[in-house]
Amino acid sequence: xxxxxxxxxxxxxxxxxxxxxxxxxxxxxxxxxxxxxxxxxxxxxxxxxxxxxxxxxxxxxxxxxxxxxxxxxxxxxxxxxxxxxxxxxxxxxxxxxxxxxxxxxxxxxxxxxxxxxxxxxxxxxxxxxxxxxxxxxxxxxxxxxxxxxxxxxxxxxxxxxxxxxxxxxxxxxxxxxxxxxxxxxxxxxxxxxxxxxxxxxxxxxxxxxxxxxxxxxxxxxxxxxxxxxxxxxxxxxxxxxxxxxxxxxxxxxxxxxxxxxxxxxxxxxxxxxxxxxxxxxxxxxxxxxxxxxxxxxxxxxxxxxxxxxxxxxxxxxxxxxxxxxxxxxxxxxxxxxxxxxxxxxxxxxxxxxxxxxxxxxxxxxxxxxx
Amino acid sequence: xxxxxxxxxxxxxxxxxxxxxxxxxxxxxxxxxxxxxxxxxxxxxxxxxxxxxxxxxxxxxxxxxxxxxxxxxxxxxxxxxxxxxxxxxxxxxxxxxxxxxxxxxxxxxxxxxxxxxxxxxxxxxxxxxxxxxxxxxxxxxxxxxxxxxxxxxxxxxxxxxxxxxxxxxxxxxxxxxxxxxxxxxxxxxxxxxxxxxxxxxxxxxxxxxxxxxxxxxx
Numbered sequence: 001x002x003x004x005x006x007x008x009x010x011x012x013x014x015x016x017x018x019x020x021x022x023x024x025x026x027x028x029x030x031x032x033x034x035x036x037x038x039x040x041x042x043x044x045x046x047x048x049x050x051x052x053x054x055x056x057x058x059x060x061x062x063x064x065x066x067x068x069x070x071x072x073x074x075x076x077x078x079x080x081x082x083x084x085x086x087x088x089x090x091x092x093x094x095x096x097x098x099x100x101x102x103x104x105x106x107x108x109x110x111x112x113x114x115x116x117x118x119x120x121x122x123x124x125x126x127x128x129x130x131x132x133x134x135x136x137x138x139x140x141x142x143x144x145x146x147x148x149x150x151x152x153x154x155x156x157x158x159x160x161x162x163x164x165x166x167x168x169x170x171x172x173x174x175x176x177x178x179x180x181x182x183x184x185x186x187x188x189x190x191x192x193x194x195x196x197x198x199x200x201x202x203x204x205x206x207x208x209x210x211x212x213x214x215x216x217x218x219x220x221x222x223x224x225x226x227x228x229x230x231x232x233x234x235x236x237x238x239x240x241x242x243x244x245x246x247x248x249x250x251x252x253x254x255x256x257x258x259x260x261x262x263x264x265x266x267x268x269x270x271x272x273x274x275x276x277x278x279x280x281x282x283x284x285x286x287x288x289x290x291x292x293x294x295x296x297x298x299x300x301x302x303x304x305x306x307x308x309x310x311x312x313x314x315x316x317x318x319x320x321x322x323x324x325x326x327x328x329x330x331x332x333x334x335x336x337x338x339x340x341x342x343x344x345x346x347x348x349x350x351x352x353x354x355x356x357x358x359x360x361x362x363x364x365x366x367x368x369x370x
Numbered sequence: 371x372x373x374x375x376x377x378x379x380x381x382x383x384x385x386x387x388x389x390x391x392x393x394x395x396x397x398x399x400x401x402x403x404x405x406x407x408x409x410x411x412x413x414x415x416x417x418x419x420x421x422x423x424x425x426x427x428x429x430x431x432x433x434x435x436x437x438x439x440x441x442x443x444x445x446x447x448x449x450x451x452x453x454x455x456x457x458x459x460x461x462x463x464x465x466x467x468x469x470x471x472x473x474x475x476x477x478x479x480x481x482x483x484x485x486x487x488x489x490x491x492x493x494x495x496x497x498x499x500x501x502x503x504x505x506x507x508x509x510x511x512x513x514x515x516x517x518x519x520x521x522x523x524x525x526x527x528x529x530x531x532x533x534x535x536x537x538x539x540x541x542x543x544x545x546x547x548x549x550x551x552x553x554x555x556x557x558x559x560x561x562x563x564x565x566x567x568x569x570x571x572x573x574x575x576x577x578x579x580x581x582x583x584x585x586x587x588x
Contacts, residue, residue: 046552046554049554053564054563054568054570089449090449216475216476216501218528230501232501238504303449303451304497313478315479315497317497319483330481330495340530
């Protein structure tokens with residue numbers, strides 16, 4: 001008989017994932033437990049690694065555009081916007097106003113769609129089954145607009161370097177406004193189910209706290225940072241695509257816990273509707289494509305351009321050597337960076353809170369692994 | 371064939387050809403031909419004027435130069451983005467100084483670029499942001515293959531995973547990193563994919579054979 005077994009130890013190592021419904025993809029978390037208490041975690045990632053950055057070096061600038069949709073696939077439009085803006089910056093061109101307004105509409109619509117996936121699955125993880133059906137019902141309406149616009153629902157490839165390939169279809173404005181009118185009461189509906197629900201509040205409040213200092217240390221951005229009280233949003237701080245013309249608030253909360261992150265995202269969806277309505281009003285006839293050469297050959301140089309994706313700051317660092325293919329494309333993925341803070345957020349908490357915290361960071365493994 | 375024929379008939383080749391070689395002429399031709407895309411046609415003449423990096427003249431740049439002297443080689447601005455090139459051993463002190471004195475408290479990203487033909491093969495890039503001043507700065511340095519740059523984890527915790535990824539993809543080892551393991555690729559994988567001499571179809575055959583039980587992943 002062995003002298004001591006793992007049962008004698010107070011520390012239990014538990015493997016969670018990579019195939020686990022609550023890790024939102026193929027994420028493996030190794031948990032070190034003392035009874036119900038989590039002592040520490042180790043994330044094992046890379047199961048979805050496809051070498052997107054390597055692929056970029058072997059494609060032309062335009063050819064690489066559809067690949068970025070496959071990173072954060074629930075917010076493909078945002079990925080595309082960031083990439084197009086980065087290359088436009090390298091070329092020193094700007095999309096025409098009409099293209100910018102359409103971009104804003106679709107990106108905000110995508111933010112809503114992304115937050116709906118988060119809300120539905122997050123609530124499901126906690127044990128509330130109803131919201132996921134409601135969320136996916138409304139998300140369907142958003143996806144229909146994408147489909148009508150560009151033919152794809154998920155990996156949209158909606159934008160081109162320099163603007164848009166497609167003019168909006170007949171009834172685009174009407175459908176977007178109809179979505180806005182339909183959607184706001186639905187947000188109230190979700191909030192009725194959850195916001196004052198005692199079980200919801202009990203499972204979320206004071207769970208996975210990350211304060212403002214820790215957020216900055218870990219480079220955490222997006223709703224997680226704002227829930228900790230930092231009023232920072234790339235759309236306001238360094239506006240792009242004409243965001244400076246729109247009136248909207250940056251929702252913030254003070255406690256930096258899972259509940260606050262829930263509240264922040266709910267308010268963000270309302271703000272997105274507000275932006276979409278203003279953008280539809282701004283939609284004047286005009287060109288949708290800037291003057292970009294057919295063969296894109298940016299001059300030698302490098303830029304870093306970032307946008308506010310639904311998950312946080314999504315950045316592209318692109319190096320051009322003057323040829324038709326990018327010399328280097330580095331994607332600064334918000335999910336990857338935010339996931340790093342998981343260890344800090346769960347340490348000292350309960351094992352049941354781990355799924356709540358993974359849900360609240362709102363990761364997409366396609367973007368974590370690239 | 372179809373691609374070659376199409377532009378021949380349309381009015382675009384003149385603009386297109388000129389746009390590539392001489393944006394100014396292209397823009398003039400475009401403006402003369404069609405009236406509607408006026409704002410777009412007005413944009414291209416800008417590039418030649420702003421496409422070169424210009425010296426970055428600001429209080430912060432002067433401040434850094436005074437403090438680090440010879441260890442900072444270049445302070446420039448390109449397309450409105452400020453960056454400085456420093457000696458490898460000066461990077462961590464600069465990050466520290468910028469964090470404590472310049473409020474650059476958010477390390478956005480660490481990445482590398484491989485230039486196999488240069489004697490100092492890798493270019494390490496640190497992107498910083500200051501919430502207080504709403505400002506970004508890039509700190510760059512060039513290191514030779516095998517050089518072990520100091521880890522930035524002591525200054526910014528977020529450097530942990532970012533440096534692991536740089537190690538994973540480029541094989542740059544960071545001295546003093548608390549947990550330098552591969553992060554995206556399997557731990558026993560051979561080779562560093564984002565190096566330029568690593569072909570896009572290349573893979574660790576042995577790993578694929580042993581772990582996936584197939585001859586090739588292609």
